[in-house]
Amino acid sequence: MARNSGDMFAHLIAVVRRVPRGKVATYGDIAYAAGYPGAARQVAWALHQSSGAPWQRIVGAEGKILLAAEHGQEQRLRLQQEGVAFRGLRVDMKSHRAKLSDLRRSKGSHA
């Protein structure tokens, strides 16, 4: 089976869209949860290519915002508006990092 990049982006974006409001995920987490460990860079590409996805909820490792200055400012503002708390220049991942088990597929644990 081919697994073309088109499928890859679709899966990546699907996972991105699963990140709940008020929470965030890292590029690596998205790639891993989508089934493409190591494709963290492609997550960024997927966000470029797609529109409508909650790009603001995707941050770098340790909750660091990687976007360029102005866009980074916008991302931070948007996250704060969603209720995400910051710790210096990073998101308070300790409280706002989405769980991989929550991103993998809906369903999941049922209690």
Add this chain to the structure above:
DNA sequence: GATATGACGTCAT
């Protein structure tokens, strides 16, 4: 097909 680039991640210094 090769080289350079990028909203990455981890490790070493």
Add this chain to the structure above:
DNA sequence: CATGACGCCATAT
């Protein structure tokens, strides 16, 4: 914590 280096993978030229 900042910088440099390497690994990873798709895109642009």
